[in-house]
Amino acid sequence: MTNIGTSKNRNRIIIMNQELRKILASNGATFQDYANGGTIPISFNNDTKAIEAAKQGVALCDRSHWGLIKISDEDRLRFLHNQSTNNFNILQPGQSCETVFVTPTARTIDLATAYITEDAVLLLVSPNRCQQLMEWFDRYLFPMDKVDLKNVSNEHAIFSIIGPESKNLIEKLAGITPPVVSNVGHQLISLADVEVRVAVGSGLAMAGYTLIVSASNAAQVWQILIETGAIPMGDRLWQQLRIEQGRPAPDYELTDEYNPLEAGLWKTISFEKGCYIGQETIARLNTYKGVKQQLWGIRLSGMVELGTVVKVGDEKVGKLTSCTNTNDGYFGLVYIRTKAGGVGLKVEVGDVKGEVVEIPFLTHQYHDN
Numbered sequence: 397m398t399n400i401g402t403s404k405n406r407n408r409i410i411i412m413n414q415e416l417r418k419i420l421a422s423n424g425a426t427f428q429d430y431a432n433g434g435t436i437p438i439s440f441n442n443d444t445k446a447i448e449a450a451k452q453g454v455a456l457c458d459r460s461h462w463g464l465i466k467i468s469d470e471d472r473l474r475f476l477h478n479q480s481t482n483n484f485n486i487l488q489p490g491q492s493c494e495t496v497f498v499t500p501t502a503r504t505i506d507l508a509t510a511y512i513t514e515d516a517v518l519l520l521v522s523p524n525r526c527q528q529l530m531e532w533f534d535r536y537l538f539p540m541d542k543v544d545l546k547n548v549s550n551e552h553a554i555f556s557i558i559g560p561e562s563k564n565l566i567e568k569l570a571g572i573t574p575p576v577v578s579n580v581g582h583q584l585i586s587l588a589d590v591e592v593r594v595a596v597g598s599g600l601a602m603a604g605y606t607l608i609v610s611a612s613n614a615a616q617v618w619q620i621l622i623e624t625g626a627i628p629m630g631d632r633l634w635q636q637l638r639i640e641q642g643r644p645a646p647d648y649e650l651t652d653e654y655n656p657l658e659a660g661l662w663k664t665i666s667f668e669k670g671c672y673i674g675q676e677t678i679a680r681l682n683t684y685k686g687v688k689q690q691l692w693g694i695r696l697s698g699m700v701e702l703g704t705v706v707k708v709g710d711e712k713v714g715k716l717t718s719c720t721n722t723n724d725g726y727f728g729l730v731y732i733r734t735k736a737g738g739v740g741l742k743v744e745v746g747d748v749k750g751e752v753v754e755i756p757f758l759t760h761q762y763h764d765n
Contacts, residue, residue: 463526
């Protein structure tokens with residue numbers, strides 16, 4: 397019998413653990429209300445130090461406002477296989493993958509990370525997509541499906557450690573060498589006698605790990621990581637890095653205007669698997685080279701309002717979807733018409749000049765791995 401959880405479980409907001417909040421505040425956190433009704437540490441008032449740590453040492457970011465969905469029972473892999481772009485049928489416990497949930501016309505809903513365990517799949521989803529995906533799954537569950545869905549966001553904290561020294565930090569705390577290959581990349585380990593699921597991948601195209609921690613142990617684990625040398629980093633810097641790296645986000649780059657091929661998420665798509673929601677459109681776009689626009693990075697001479705039209709001369713060639721100010725100047729993400737060009741293209745974004753550049757998180761063609 398399928399159990400999708402109660403309405404209360406599906407719709408509840410993510411509320412920050414008060415003990416964790418106290419520890420974050422002691423580290424200098426400034427908090428901000430988030431769209432899901434909770435609060436997040438937006439900054440630790442150490443931006444220069446935190447960015448340096450992410451690039452040269454270890455930065456620690458609280459991502460507990462992200463959603464975590466547990467999918468269990470015997471049809472769990474088949475269900476997710478039929479719901480999203482990656483191939484779940486080949487995955488084994490201890491492996492993980494990134495996958496995209498799309499509409500029947502292949503418009504993007506969310507980019508998620510799935511961690512396969514012995515008896516369930518833990519699905520890490522964007523902060524403002526958990527309820528929508530729970531309702532989406534509900535729509536496609538049938539009476540005979542042996543699938544149990546549960547929103548377990550409030551039961552866990554999510555931390556990312558980012559930077560080239562992340563592996564050494566985990567090794568120092570756990571006494572073991574953590575995995576480095578993403579698709580064979582998560583395991584339960586003991587950090588100072590606290591059980592933590594450590595997964596390869598920081599959520600960005602930067603070295604690091606994602607930690608899934610019981611909410612009751614969240615404050616303790618955060619403090620352990622800080623005392624071992626990690627530098628706290630707020631969500632404002634996470635957003636800056638995700639733009640610089642090119643990770644597309646819901647409501648910005650992932651909307652009903654774009655499909656995952658346009659969004660540069662080719663690595664999340666299996667072109668060999670069978671039918672799934674949106675598969676026909678994605679296959680047709682790939683077969684007939686029908687990708688009309690692509691997501692790129694853009695270096696800018698100034699700050700630009702989101703949604704501003706991108707032009708080459710008088711010709712409209714795209715739209716700006718994200719923008720941030722970095723230590724190296726202004727940077728954004730843009731969708732550019734495929735025929736207009738790519739890397740090196742000189743454009744105007746409103747009154748601001750820009751140049752299209754490559755970004756590490758994205759790919760623009762299929763690679764058979």
